[in-house]
Amino acid sequence: MNAPLKPSSLAELAAAVRSAPRVLAIGAGTKSRLCAIATDVTLISTLGLSGITEYQPDEFTFTALAGTPLREIAATLVDRGQYLPFDPFLIDAGATLGGTLAAGLSGPGRFRFGGLRDFILGVRFVDGTGRLLRLGGKVVKNAAGFDVPKFLVGSLGRFGVFGELTFKVFPSPAATLTMRLPVADANVATQILTAAAGARWEIDALDFLPTADAIALRLAGPAAALPLLATEILTRFPGEILSAASADALWADLRELRWTFSDGPLLKLALTPSQLPALAANVRNHAGKLHVTAGGNAALVSLPAPIVSLGLPALTLRGPGPLWLDAPAAPAIVAAVKTALDPQNRFPSLAA
Amino acid sequence: MRRLAEVLPPTRVLAGPAQLAAYESDGLTAFRTAPLAVAVPETQAEVIKLVRLCHEEKIPFVARGSGTSLSGGSTPVSGGLVITLNRLNRILRIDPAQRVAVVEPGVINTAVTLAVAAYGLHYAPDPSSQSICTIGGNVAFNSGGAHCLKYGMTSNHVLGLKAVLATGEVVEFGSASREQLGPDWCGLFVGNEGLFGIALEVTLQLLPRAEVFHTVLAGYRTLEQAGDAVSAIIASGLLPGAIEIMDALALEAASAAVHAEYPPGCEAVLIVELEGPREVVAAQRPQLDALIAASGPVEARPARDATERAAIWKGRKSAFSAVGRLSPDFIVQDGVVPRRRLGEALRRIAEMSRAAGIRCANVFHAGDGNLHPLILYNGIEPGALERAEVLAGKILHMCVEMGGSITGEHGVGLEKRDYLATMFNADELDCLHRLRDAFDPLGLANPGKMFPNGTAPSLAQHGLHPLEKAGLISRE
Numbered sequence: 001m002n003a004p005l006k007p008s009s010l011a012e013l014a015a016a017v018r019s020a021p022r023v024l025a026i027g028a029g030t031k032s033r034l035c036a037i038a039t040d041v042t043l044i045s046t047l048g049l050s051g052i053t054e055y056q057p058d059e060f061t062f063t064a065l066a067g068t069p070l071r072e073i074a075a076t077l078v079d080r081g082q083y084l085p086f087d088p089f090l091i092d093a094g095a096t097l098g099g100t101l102a103a104g105l106s107g108p109g110r111f112r113f114g115g116l117r118d119f120i121l122g123v124r125f126v127d128g129t130g131r132l133l134r135l136g137g138k139v140v141k142n143a144a145g146f147d148v149p150k151f152l153v154g155s156l157g158r159f160g161v162f163g164e165l166t167f168k169v170f171p172s173p174a175a176t177l178t179m180r181l182p183v184a185d186a187n188v189a190t191q192i193l194t195a196a197a198g199a200r201w202e203i204d205a206l207d208f209l210p211t212a213d214a215i216a217l218r219l220a221g222p223a224a225a226l227p228l229l230a231t232e233i234l235t236r237f238p239g240e241i242l243s244a245a246s247a248d249a250l251w252a253d254l255r256e257l258r259w260t261f262s263d264g265p266l267l268k269l270a271l272t273p274s275q276l277p278a279l280a281a282n283v284r285n286h287a288g289k290l291h292v293t294a295g296g297n298a299a300l301v302s303l304p305a306p307i308v309s310l311g312l313p314a315l316t317l318r319g320p321g322p323l324w325l326d327a328p329a330a331p332a333i334v335a336a337v338k339t340a341l342d343p344q345n346r347f348p349s350l351a352a
Numbered sequence: 353m354r355r356l357a358e359v360l361p362p363t364r365v366l367a368g369p370a371q372l373a374a375y376e377s378d379g380l381t382a383f384r385t386a387p388l389a390v391a392v393p394e395t396q397a398e399v400i401k402l403v404r405l406c407h408e409e410k411i412p413f414v415a416r417g418s419g420t421s422l423s424g425g426s427t428p429v430s431g432g433l434v435i436t437l438n439r440l441n442r443i444l445r446i447d448p449a450q451r452v453a454v455v456e457p458g459v460i461n462t463a464v465t466l467a468v469a470a471y472g473l474h475y476a477p478d479p480s481s482q483s484i485c486t487i488g489g490n491v492a493f494n495s496g497g498a499h500c501l502k503y504g505m506t507s508n509h510v511l512g513l514k515a516v517l518a519t520g521e522v523v524e525f526g527s528a529s530r531e532q533l534g535p536d537w538c539g540l541f542v543g544n545e546g547l548f549g550i551a552l553e554v555t556l557q558l559l560p561r562a563e564v565f566h567t568v569l570a571g572y573r574t575l576e577q578a579g580d581a582v583s584a585i586i587a588s589g590l591l592p593g594a595i596e597i598m599d600a601l602a603l604e605a606a607s608a609a610v611h612a613e614y615p616p617g618c619e620a621v622l623i624v625e626l627e628g629p630r631e632v633v634a635a636q637r638p639q640l641d642a643l644i645a646a647s648g649p650v651e652a653r654p655a656r657d658a659t660e661r662a663a664i665w666k667g668r669k670s671a672f673s674a675v676g677r678l679s680p681d682f683i684v685q686d687g688v689v690p691r692r693r694l695g696e697a698l699r700r701i702a703e704m705s706r707a708a709g710i711r712c713a714n715v716f717h718a719g720d721g722n723l724h725p726l727i728l729y730n731g732i733e734p735g736a737l738e739r740a741e742v743l744a745g746k747i748l749h750m751c752v753e754m755g756g757s758i759t760g761e762h763g764v765g766l767e768k769r770d771y772l773a774t775m776f777n778a779d780e781l782d783c784l785h786r787l788r789d790a791f792d793p794l795g796l797a798n799p800g801k802m803f804p805n806g807t808a809p810s811l812a813q814h815g816l817h818p819l820e821k822a823g824l825i826s827r828e
């Protein structure tokens with residue numbers, strides 16, 4: 001494999017795409033399976049395209065180049081009392097903004113206001129013909145043209161290479177409080193997840209932990225209100241309030257995927273809470289581990305070795321094995337849209 | 353027509369001039385076209401057959417919900433079919449535990465919240481036409497409401513959908529999960545303005561209803577001061593559910609229409625609403641009240657109970673149609689500017705309207721920078737519409753030049769298609785065209801909308817929608 005191209009401007013990025021018949025963008029290498037590709041593909045690293053190009057705290061928006069590390073963005077926002085509500089993974093590992101959007105990875109905090117799809121506003125990207133295009137907008141509300149920025153969430157570098165992205169952000173909550181609610185099994189976990197998600201508490205994060213013995217429930221808001229809400233919650237579901245230090249450690253371990261096997265596949269799944277018990281049983285049968293987030297709507301599964309099926313569609317983020325497990329057959333429109341954005345198949349297919 | 357008879361019984365194919373009259377226009381009442389016929393399917397299978405028939409016979413078609421589009425989105429195409437979806441109005445499934453509802457496209461927006469209220473849930477997007485517009489129309493236009501800043505638009509609440517594309521292909525995008533694998537097809541479909549095909553079934557996310565509200569109405573001497581108050585609230589770290597402003601002309605109209613009493617001598621009224629668990633609102637309330645007190649209002653009035661809150665919102669929501677009573681006709685725009693430039697945008701609108709000798713009222717979503725200037729004119733005065741359109745065009749150009757958008761929630765439709773090119777260059781327009789061609793290679797679904805250089809003349813909305821005149825709906 002040749003050394004990746006490393007453009008340092010958007011014009012160079014477009015030229016890099018045009019320079020080879022088959023290309024794929026890569027970020028920081030935190031989701032390696034998404035970039036493992038046939039050897040005739042020229043890799044384009046976005047690490048030379050880094051930096052926040054515009055930040056307007058009073059607009060709740062920022063624009064940054066695709067290779068900007070999330071770490072840098074999170075630090076810049078925190079200085080102005082704001083945060084990324086989609087709560088991305090792998091901040092310490094060096095994940096880039098572009099790679100996060102392309103992989104479609106939103107973290108536990110997305111439970112409250114939504115994931116990447118709910119905060120992406122605009123994108124400058126290079127399509128398969130090598131044109132640099134700007135679609136969407138830079139303001140928090142815009143209905144002009146088709147919503148291509150949203151489409152590109154989870155597009156895995158297969159429909160275009162991002163150069164620059166505009167996101168909406170929110171003010172950070174004044175305080176957070178995390179509770180650990182022990183559960184006997186995945187059935188009980190599912191009951192608590194659905195009951196808590198429908199309650200009046202405006203929960204910030206609601207996860208079933210990889211230890212498979214507890215739910216973590218995070219509240220976020222004014223410091224005075226949280227203990228009052230926690231008291232009520234703990235009368236409904238027995239558990240304990242975590243100290244600030246242990247809460248930080250718990251969420252950081254989840255964010256950085258420290259609970260996963262060091263090799264073996266890491267899979268992402270979309271599910272509904274009612275599918276959780278069967279998934280948990282399946283994972284256990286394969287000696288795997290499971291982190292369920294977003295109140296039972298998304299899961300990461302770490303396995304000691306590749307398998308063929310988990311009973312639900314899954315995408316491999318890291319480690320060996322096929323890119324997709326149990327993927328449903330693609331309707332004809334998928335190929336038609338791929339041709340529209342990438343007529344010469346310069347980017348790999350979504351299937352590979 | 354003969355093949356139509358194979359799909360639908362004669363009672364559900366409308367073709368007489370009197371029958372077609374009701375479908376000739378939408379909320380953009382200035383423009384009328386008689387379609388070839390109006391088809392009234394009752395099942396998804398019938399819609400699929402109709403679209404496949406259109407595809408085989410190369411007949412253009414326009415999907416129609418309640419016809420409240422303000423940008424001419426559901427205006428018929430001459431020689432084409434209107435497929436009206438009001439009878440596909442079943443709520444197919446409500447799952448309170450997972451907080452989703454699966455509905456057909458003809459279901460009215462408020463019907464969703466009504467159906468799930470018993471479970472303490474609601475459907476968040478709240479366009480002010482919500483008592484009459486359909487979920488299918490909301491999906492096509494990615495409609496917004498007063499609570500967009502915190503909760504987003506329609507797209508943020510659509511988890512999955514089933515649609516028949518213009519090619520006749522039936523697809524399912526997304527699911528009942530709040531997560532997805534691979535590209536966001538659902539996100540691409542929402543906001544397509546009817547150019548991709550027809551939504552048959554939509555899976556909506558439901559949210560727990562907010563427990564309590566704290567709604568404050570504050571009057572200011574100047575619009576600038578109201579704008580500064582918005583900036584202070586945004587800078588404070590609070591995230592209100594809604595932040596709205598009405599200007600003097602809008603206030604005058606609203607007080608006449610609904611007998612609302614506003615603080616006297618004010619050029620602007622600000623409405624801010626906090627919502628959430630009672631403990632959270634109790635903690636944030638003093639912070640908001642202090643911010644407003646420090647912003648120098650003539651008077652600030654917190655709603656003391658649900659009735660007072662409803663009165664504040666009634667004045668706000670009726671303002672738009674109330675303005676219509678000040679003038680025989682008006683054009684409404686919904687451009688967006690960066691929030692910090694709202695004051696400047698309003699000043700420039702005032703200058704432009706003074707220079708043109710045309711009155712312009714403003715009611716807007718201040719939290720989103722989403723303007724709703726209402727340009728008043730008298731349609732029987734020669735040249736008045738044209739002068740109003742010139743002013744409307746200048747306002748749209750100003751929004752784009754300030755880094756904003758030509759539309760925040762009403763869509764491009766027929767009305768603003770000539771302005772799409774002010775936001776996107778030739779390559780970008782070409783990319784949008786290619787996407788359209790991927791979904792609809794023959795260009796049969798709602799042709800002439802969104803893209804410039806279509807065949808129909810450029811237009812403007814004027815006057816009240818017939819349903820507003822009847823007092824059934826009001827707008828923001």
Ligand SMILES: Cc1cc2nc3c(=O)[nH]c(=O)nc-3n(C[C@H](O)[C@H](O)[C@H](O)COP(=O)(O)OP(=O)(O)OC[C@H]3O[C@@H](n4cnc5c(N)ncnc54)[C@H](O)[C@@H]3O)c2cc1C
Binds near residue numbers: 001026035102161
């Ligand atoms: C010299 C070199 C040799 C390598 N050899 C191998 C090897 O032998 N085997 C192997 O498996 N990997 C190899 N890699 C890949 C490497 O290990 C990482 O996988 C790589 O850096 C990818 O980062 P990442 O995109 O996963 O990070 P992320 O930033 O997490 O990217 C995740 C996904 O996003 C996409 N993406 C990232 N940025 C953009 C963007 N701007 N626009 C559109 N899509 C984007 C990617 O295509 C990918 O689908 C090599 C990389 C280099 C630099």
Ligand SMILES: Cc1cc2nc3c(=O)[nH]c(=O)nc-3n(C[C@H](O)[C@H](O)[C@H](O)COP(=O)(O)OP(=O)(O)OC[C@H]3O[C@@H](n4cnc5c(N)ncnc54)[C@H](O)[C@@H]3O)c2cc1C
Binds near residue numbers: 549817
């Ligand atoms: C008084 C008033 C107030 C309003 N207030 C707001 C507001 O606050 N916020 C806002 O965003 N809008 C507002 N609107 C605009 C309008 O109500 C919305 O755009 C609404 O979503 C249109 O819904 P409808 O059912 O009337 O659709 P129609 O007007 O019938 O159709 C709108 C578009 O959707 C397409 N369409 C309809 N059904 C389908 C389907 N099943 N599949 C595919 N395409 C379909 C049509 O072809 C057309 O392009 C207001 C309008 C009025 C008259």
